[in-house]
Amino acid sequence: MKQPKEIIPLYGRVAAIIENKIISGQYAPGDKLPTEDELVTYYGVSKITIRGALSRLEESGYINRIRGKGTFVTDSIPSITQTVSSNLQETIQLAGFMNIISVEMDVVTVKFSRTPKDICNFFNCSTEDQVLRIQRVISPGNFFYYYDNYMPVSYADYFSVDEIKEKKSLQTILREKMNLKVTKGDMYLQALPSDPDISQKLQCPSFEPLINVQTQFWHKDKEPFELLNIYFRSCYFKYKVELDINLAENYKEK
Numbered sequence: 063m064k065q066p067k068e069i070i071p072l073y074g075r076v077a078a079i080i081e082n083k084i085i086s087g088q089y090a091p092g093d094k095l096p097t098e099d100e101l102v103t104y105y106g107v108s109k110i111t112i113r114g115a116l117s118r119l120e121e122s123g124y125i126n127r128i129r130g131k132g133t134f135v136t137d138s139i140p141s142i143t144q145t146v147s148s149n150l151q152e153t154i155q156l157a158g159f160m161n162i163i164s165v166e167m168d169v170v171t172v173k174f175s176r177t178p179k180d181i182c183n184f185f186n187c188s189t190e191d192q193v194l195r196i197q198r199v200i201s202p203g204n205f206f207y208y209y210d211n212y213m214p215v216s217y218a219d220y221f222s223v224d225e226i227k228e229k230k231s232l233q234t235i236l237r238e239k240m241n242l243k244v245t246k247g248d249m250y251l252q253a254l255p256s257d258p259d260i261s262q263k264l265q266c267p268s269f270e271p272l273i274n275v276q277t278q279f280w281h282k283d284k285e286p287f288e289l290l291n292i293y294f295r296s297c298y299f300k301y302k303v304e305l306d307i308n309l310a311e312n313y314k315e316k
Contacts (some may be wrong), residue, residue, distance in 0.1 A: 073114030076105055078267035084124050084135055088298035095125065095133040101216060163199040163206070165226050168196045169215055177276075177291065183213055184278055184289050194218045198225060199263050205298050207265045210291040232288065233279070243289060245282040253296060260293055271296045 083089050095105065101112045116133060119125045127133045172181050173189035181193060194206050194217055198209040211232055220239050221232070236242040252274050261268045279288040 071114070074118065074267060075269045076090075076107060076111060076115035077118040078270040079105075080119060081122070081124055081267060082270055082295070082297045084146050091135050091137045091139045093135045093238070095135070095305070097132065104253075105179070108253050127306070130172055133138060160200045160202045160207070162227050162229060163201055164197075165196040165197075165223050167218075167221060167223055167226065168195050168219060169193070175212065176210060177193045177289075180276070180300060181289060185212075185214065187288050193240045194221075196221065196232065205295060206264045208260060209295040212289040213287065244279045244281050246277045246284065250276045251278075251301070256293075264295060266291065287296065 067239075068139060077086075080089075080095075083265045089095065096103070096118075098109055100113050102109050105112070114127065117126065120127060124139060125133050126136055162238070169192050171189070172178050172187060172191050172193055174185070175181055175193065175195060180188050181187070182189060185193065187193075192215050194211075194213045194215050195213040196213070198211075199207060200207045213232075217236065220236055224229065225235055226232070233242070233244060253271055254274050255269045256264065256266060256272045258268045263268065264272070266272075270292050275292045277288075277290045277292075278292070
């Protein structure tokens, strides 16, 4: 018998958005939040929904509601320094510098993976084929990154759970064991809402905005080697792009 799917109430989604703003510093400790009526207008939901969201935030210790004065961010919220990156490759390399919390390594059928269409397109396989899947939760101390790796099944014999916990990248392990060299890679960056199972791994509310970095690697003769998805909370991340103003002005003149 199938288990019923988790239903995320609307007030939970609103609470997740406000929590994200608090963690990212858009609302600082001690700041007064908008009134219930203002939140109703802004989010386009009922007052019951807003009150449910505020109750959840209060229970979680993010806000204090003071009768006659309003709703305030608690002073106990720690100041979060966002990771500002101009090179997404740095994110891929984080595994070598952080604590690996948990590891799951399985050979799975593609159709049961998180991104079956992406896997089929990349490895040129069907949903009935099998792939090696390695899942890791990696933490610098106060927040989490969820790594979801897919590789050909033939690489399964080169990994052990103990090795994966040694703070080495999977590519480093394969390079040491079989002299494997990556020759090409493509990277995609997107924002998406957190599914319940990812929320559990990242310890965040379901439907909270996440950053997803998907990287596809090839080796020798463009043979597909690895598809990697990294998920992390958007409130901890900013992507920096330096603009060449002179180049932009020259382009406009053309």
